[in-house]
Amino acid sequence: MTVGLFIPCYVDQFYPGAAIATLQLLEKLGVNVVYPQKQTCCGQPMANSGFEHLTGGCNELFIKNFAEFDYIVAPSGSCVLHIKDHIHDDSQPEKAASVSHKIYELTSFLTDVLKVKSLPAKFPHKVGVHQSCHGQRGLHLSQMSELVEPYYSKPGSLLNMVEGIEIVPLNRVDECCGFGGTFCVAEEAVSVKMGKDRVADHLSHGAEYITGVDMSCLMHMEGILNREGSKVKVLHIAEILNGGPQTK
Template sequence: MKVGLFIPCYINAVYPEVGRASYELLVRLGCDVEYPLDQTCCGQPMANAGFERDAKDLAERMNTLFAKYDYVVGPSASCVVFVREGYPRLLDNYKEHACVDSRIWEICEFIHDVLKPAKIDARFPHKVSLQNSCHGVRKLGLSSPSELSVPYMSKLRDLLGLVEGIEIVEPERRDECCGFGGMFAVEENAVSGRMGRDKVRAHVATGAEYIVGADSSCLMHMQGIIAHDKLAVKTLHVVEILNSKL
């Protein structure tokens, strides 16, 4: 299968190691992966700020750039959700099942639901606490929302369970928001900071060495609090663990 790797702008700028791990992991799992060098922002920041129509040119550019791929895969739930939900409104001459929104997947969702590996040759002998991002849980179904009376499941836990030596735990109120929320962290910074501090403390209470999740934006928010409060816990994207070599 031909996969176009979509690396969101903030990951490209702040967490390039997540982009590299995403590429290497997909190749290791048998995908034919290309990284289009001319890609730019998907437009989500504009939409979050209330200027979605200003993202139209970015949507058209991305739709053209990724047109030739069977799958478009990116390591960010919130960006993937924006493309899926926002692009049908933004694209000229929109055709259902033909545009990029119908072929884009969050990377953990893609590995779990499409590739379905029986094993992953990775080792990570550490205790990790799962960070469930709001977009991942409630828009992409990466885990079951706690507010619904449904059996618990977690695709992140399933994937990490394939890694040798890992111990997986989850904090109390496992899918409570970390407080980032894009523009929310800017416009309501005091509330956002308090939510983040509460979330970090819940992760620390598990005794985990790492907070791991599928959204670098949430991890970035919590890492700022960890650095400010001089805590020993670290943050890590799930793909970096799945790509850990034996």
């Protein structure tokens, strides 16, 4: 198979380590990965702000960049959900529908398509796992705690394959961090309070790292950790599954 690697703009600009780890991990697992050089923003920020009617250029370019791959994989639940639910192009509806059906968030691709059973990774640290809302409730990466249903977690199942890792328990396993894209700008005070509560849960259980599938949520919590002078770090799940952050 050939996979088109979609890297969201904030990952590209602020957290390239997550993108590099995604590429390296997929290649370790025998996947042929191509990175379309002309990719840009998927249009989610505009759509979230009520301007989806202005995302036509983003949709058209995304289809042009990714329509011919067997699969599209991205280290971001929120951007993947946006493409799955909102990409459209009246001039090429079949290609738009094809793109929406073959795009996957990284951990979903590893568990549902590659069906990974083991990983050659070590990460001897205490880690708190943040379940981002888009990933959990939109992409169904893990079960929602309010449902009386058997529990599952695609990110959790992969992390449990990592040697030496200790997943810390949380009081509220799927509480929102308060980022919410443009919500953190429009409702700054509420967003910060939610983020502080989410971070406090991880800290109270001794987490050394906080990980998740969405770097945007982790970025929000990282800002709170830094302002509070905490030594706890955030790390995208791809970097842990790839064996930890790369150091020179």
